[in-house]
Amino acid sequence: MSSPLFEFTNQRLTYEGRLVLDNLSLRIYPGERVALIGGSGSGKSTLLKALREQCPDQIAWCPQQPGLVPMLSTFHNMYMGALHRHSVFYNLANLIKPLPAAKRAVSEIAQAIELQHQLYSSVDRLSGGQQQRTSIGRALIQERPIFFGDEPVSGIDEYQSEVLLNLIFQRHSTVVLALHDVAQALRVCSRVIGLKDGAIILDAPSAELEASDLADIYGISDSSLNPSRQ
Amino acid sequence: MISASKSSHRDSSAKALRNTSFWFAAVALLCLSMADLDISTPNPWGELGLMAAGALSPTVWSWPTLLTSLANTFSFALQGIALASVVGFLMALGYRFTLVRAFCAFIRSIHELFWALLFIQIAGLSSLTGLLAIAIPYAGTLAKIYGELFEEVDPSAITNLPSHSHTGSLSRSLSRFCYTVLPLAWRSMATYTSYRFECAIRSSAILGFVGLPTIGFHLETTLSEGNYSEAAGFFYALLLLIATLRFWLQKRLLPLYLIGAFYYLPPQAQTSWQLVKRFISEDIVPAPLRGQANLNAESLGAFGQWFNQLWQHQIWPGLVNTMLLGQIVLVFTGLLALLLFPLNSPLFFRGWRGFGDAILILLRTLPEYLLAFLGLLIFGPSMVPAILALGIHNGAIIGHLVGRHTDELTLRADVGTGLNLYFYEVLPRIYRQFLAFLFYRWEVILRETAILGILGIATLGFYIDSAFEEFRFDRALILILASAMLNIGVDNFARWLRQRLHLKSMPESL
Numbered sequence: 001m002s003s004p005l006f007e008f009t010n011q012r013l014t015y016e017g018r019l020v021l022d023n024l025s026l027r028i029y030p031g032e033r034v035a036l037i038g039g040s041g042s043g044k045s046t047l048l049k050a051l052r053e054q055c056p057d058q059i060a061w062c063p064q065q066p067g068l069v070p071m072l073s074t075f076h077n078m079y080m081g082a083l084h085r086h087s088v089f090y091n092l093a094n095l096i097k098p099l100p101a102a103k104r105a106v107s108e109i110a111q112a113i114e115l116q117h118q119l120y121s122s123v124d125r126l127s128g129g130q131q132q133r134t135s136i137g138r139a140l141i142q143e144r145p146i147f148f149g150d151e152p153v154s155g156i157d158e159y160q161s162e163v164l165l166n167l168i169f170q171r172h173s174t175v176v177l178a179l180h181d182v183a184q185a186l187r188v189c190s191r192v193i194g195l196k197d198g199a200i201i202l203d204a205p206s207a208e209l210e211a212s213d214l215a216d217i218y219g220i221s222d223s224s225l226n227p228s229r230q
Numbered sequence: 231m232i233s234a235s236k237s238s239h240r241d242s243s244a245k246a247l248r249n250t251s252f253w254f255a256a257v258a259l260l261c262l263s264m265a266d267l268d269i270s271t272p273n274p275w276g277e278l279g280l281m282a283a284g285a286l287s288p289t290v291w292s293w294p295t296l297l298t299s300l301a302n303t304f305s306f307a308l309q310g311i312a313l314a315s316v317v318g319f320l321m322a323l324g325y326r327f328t329l330v331r332a333f334c335a336f337i338r339s340i341h342e343l344f345w346a347l348l349f350i351q352i353a354g355l356s357s358l359t360g361l362l363a364i365a366i367p368y369a370g371t372l373a374k375i376y377g378e379l380f381e382e383v384d385p386s387a388i389t390n391l392p393s394h395s396h397t398g399s400l401s402r403s404l405s406r407f408c409y410t411v412l413p414l415a416w417r418s419m420a421t422y423t424s425y426r427f428e429c430a431i432r433s434s435a436i437l438g439f440v441g442l443p444t445i446g447f448h449l450e451t452t453l454s455e456g457n458y459s460e461a462a463g464f465f466y467a468l469l470l471l472i473a474t475l476r477f478w479l480q481k482r483l484l485p486l487y488l489i490g491a492f493y494y495l496p497p498q499a500q501t502s503w504q505l506v507k508r509f510i511s512e513d514i515v516p517a518p519l520r521g522q523a524n525l526n527a528e529s530l531g532a533f534g535q536w537f538n539q540l541w542q543h544q545i546w547p548g549l550v551n552t553m554l555l556g557q558i559v560l561v562f563t564g565l566l567a568l569l570l571f572p573l574n575s576p577l578f579f580r581g582w583r584g585f586g587d588a589i590l591i592l593l594r595t596l597p598e599y600l601l602a603f604l605g606l607l608i609f610g611p612s613m614v615p616a617i618l619a620l621g622i623h624n625g626a627i628i629g630h631l632v633g634r635h636t637d638e639l640t641l642r643a644d645v646g647t648g649l650n651l652y653f654y655e656v657l658p659r660i661y662r663q664f665l666a667f668l669f670y671r672w673e674v675i676l677r678e679t680a681i682l683g684i685l686g687i688a689t690l691g692f693y694i695d696s697a698f699e700e701f702r703f704d705r706a707l708i709l710i711l712a713s714a715m716l717n718i719g720v721d722n723f724a725r726w727l728r729q730r731l732h733l734k735s736m737p738e739s740l
Binding site for chain 1: 240241242243244247640641642643644645646648649650653654655658659661662
C-alpha cells in the first residue's frame with residue numbers, strides 16, 4: 001500500500017481547551033472513502049478539523065454550518081470556493097458582474113447539483129436543502145483531490161443525498177465524511193470509523209460490517225464497547 | 231447552459247439595497263457636478279505645512295486662560311446633559327403621544343449653535359445661554375432614544391404582572407414602569423447618555439465659535455490669527471479632556487462634579503422680562519406684521535411679498551445648497567466608513583485593532599465644525615472643507631460601529647483573506663447594518679451641513695448667521711424653522727427607507 005495521506009499516532013485532540021480524543025492512532029490512505037460515525041459530541045468534527053490541518057491545500061471542505069453569505073447569489077456563494085485560483089481583480093470584477101468563464105464553471109456544477117434555476121437568486125431565498133447543496137457546490141468547485149464533509153447531506157432526502165455523494169466520489173480520489181445515517185455510511189463508503197467517548201471504538205471495511213454492528217455507537221448504554229478491530 | 235440560467239428567475243434580497251445605494255451615489259455625483267469645489271487659497275499646501283508645524287510645536291500662552299476655558303467647556307456640557315437627561319426622561323414617558331414625538335423632533339432638529347444664536351439675543355453671552363443651547367436639542371435627542379429603548383424592552387415583563395380590574399391609574403402604571411421597563415432599559419440608557427456627554431463636550435467647545443467662553447473661542451481666535459502653535463495647545467487640551475474622561479468621570483463622583491459645575495458656573499444672565507418680551511413680540515415677528523394688532527389684507531399682502539423675497543433669495547438657495555452638500559457628504563461618509571471599518575475589525579487587523587480603533591475614535595473626537603474651520607483656512611471658502619470635515623468625522627463614527635459589528639460575524643474556517651475576504655464575505659454581510667447606521671446618521675449630517683454655513687458656505691446656516699448679524703431676527707427665525715423642517719423631513723424619509731429596506735433601526739451610539 002502507498003504511504004498514508006493522514007496519520008496520527010497516540011495523538012491528543014482538544015476542542016476549545018477540552019480533551020475530546022485521547023491516544024488517537026489513525027491512518028488514511030489515498031483512494032479510501034471513509035465514513036466517520038458517532039453520536040453528537042463524540043469528536044467527529046474535532047477529528048475532521050485535525051485531519052484538515054495536515055494538508056489544508058489538498059482538501060475541498062464542506063462544513064456542517066454552511067456559512068453562506070445570505071444576500072449574495074447562489075452563483076457567488078459557489079464561486080467563493082474558487083477565489084484562490086483567480087486574481088483579486090478578477091474576483092472583484094466577477095462580484096460586480098459575473099464573468100463568462102466563471103459562469104461556465106459554476107453553472108456546470110450547478111447543473112449537476114440541480115441548482116441551475118436558483119443560480120442568480122440570493123441564497124437567503126433558498127430552502128434549507130438548496131442552501132446545503134450550495135455549500136456542496138462551493139466545495140466541488142475547489143477542484144481538489146480530497147473531499148472532507150461534515151454531515152454534507154444531512155438535510156437532504158435519501159435519494160438526492162446518494163446522488164450528491166456519488167458526485168462527490170466521482171470528482172475526488174479520497175473522501176472523508178462525517179455521517180449520521182449508518183446504513184448510508186455502509187452503502188457508500190469503503191471504510192467506517194466509529195467514535196465514542198473520546199476513542200475510536202470501531203474501524204473496519206464496510207464490507208465486513210452490518211448495521212447492527214454499529215448500533216452500539218449510538219447505543220444508550222456504554223457498557224458494551226466493541227473492541228477496536230484493526 | 232448560460233441561456234438556461236438566463237431563463238430562470240432571479241430573486242435577490244440584496245436587490246433593494248443595491249438599487250438604493252446606486253441611486254444615492256448617482257444623485258451624489260450629480261450634486262458633485264453642481265457643487266462649488268474651488269480651492270481659492272493661493273497655497274493650500276503651504277498653509278497645511280504651517281498647521282502641521284504648529285501641531286508639532288504646541289505652546290500654551292496662558293495656563294489660567296486654558297484651564298478656565300476647559301473648565302467652562304466641561305461645565306456647560308455637564309450641566310447641559312444633566313438637564314437634558316431629566317427633561318428628556320420626562321418627555322420619553324409620554325413618547326407614545328404623537329404631539330410629544332413631534333415636539334422632540336422639532337427641538338432636536340435645530341442645531342445647538344442656532345439655539346445659542348437665538349438665546350444670545352435674549353440672555354447675552356451668558357452661562358444660561360450656554361446651558362440652554364446644549365440642554366434643549368439634547369433633551370429632544372435623549373427623549374427619542376429613551377422612548378425607543380422603553381418600546382424595545384421585552385413586553386413580557388409587564389404583561390406577566392398580575393392585572394387589575396381597574397388598570398390605568400397613573401400611579402399604578404408608573405410603579406409598574408419603575409419595576410419593569412426602567413430597570414431593563416437602564417443600562418442602555420446610561421451607556422447612551424455617557425456617549426452623548428462626549429458629544430456635549432464637543433458641542434460645548436464649538437459654542438465658543440459664536441462667542442461663549444469655552445475652548446472654541448480661543449481656538450477660533452488663535453486659528454484666525456494663524457497662531458497655530460497656540461491653537462494646538464488648546465486643541466490638545468480638548469483632546470486630553472475627552473480622552474481621559476473615563477478615568478476621572480466616575481459614576482459615584484458624578485454628583486460631586488455636577489455640584490461643582492453649577493457652583494463654578496451658575497446659570498445666570500443679565501436680562502429682563504422686557505427684553506424677552508420685546509424679542510418675542512417684536513423682534514422675531516416678520517417685519518410687515520410688526521405692531522399690527524389685527525391682521526388685514528394689506529398687511530397679509532405685505533407679508534406675502536416679504537416672505538416671497540426671503541424665499542427666493544435666501545430660503546430656497548439655502549435649502550438647495552444644504553441638500554446638495556448634505557447628499558455629497560452622506561455618500562462620502564459612507565465610502566469613508568466602508569474604507570475605515572476594517573481598522574476596528576478582528577477580521578482584518580487582529581493584532582493592531584486597538585491602535586486602529588484609536589485612530590477612528592480620535593477622528594470621531596475632532597469636532598466637525600473645527601475640522602471645517604481648519605479646512606476653510608487651508609482651501610478657502612467652498613464646499614471642499616465641509617465635505618472633508620463632515621465626511622471624516624461621520625465616516626469615523628460609522629466605521630467604528632460597523633467594525634464593532636463584524637465581531638458578531640462567524641465565518642467558515644476556510645475563508646479567504648484581504649480583498650477577497652472583504653468583498654465576498656464581510657461587505658455583503660455588514661451592508662444592511664451599514665446602511666442602517668448611515669441612514670440613522672443622515673439627519674445629523676444634514677443638521678451639521680446647515681450649521682457649517684456660519685463659516686461662509688452658502689447653506690442655510692450662512693443666511694441665518696447673516697440675518698443675526700444684521701439684527702433681522704424675523705428672517706433668522708423663519709430660516710431656522712426652514713432648516714428644522716428640512717431635518718424633520720429627511721428624518722422621516724430615512725425612517726421610511728429603513729423600514730422599506732428592513733434595516734435594523736435601533737440607534738446604538740449614533
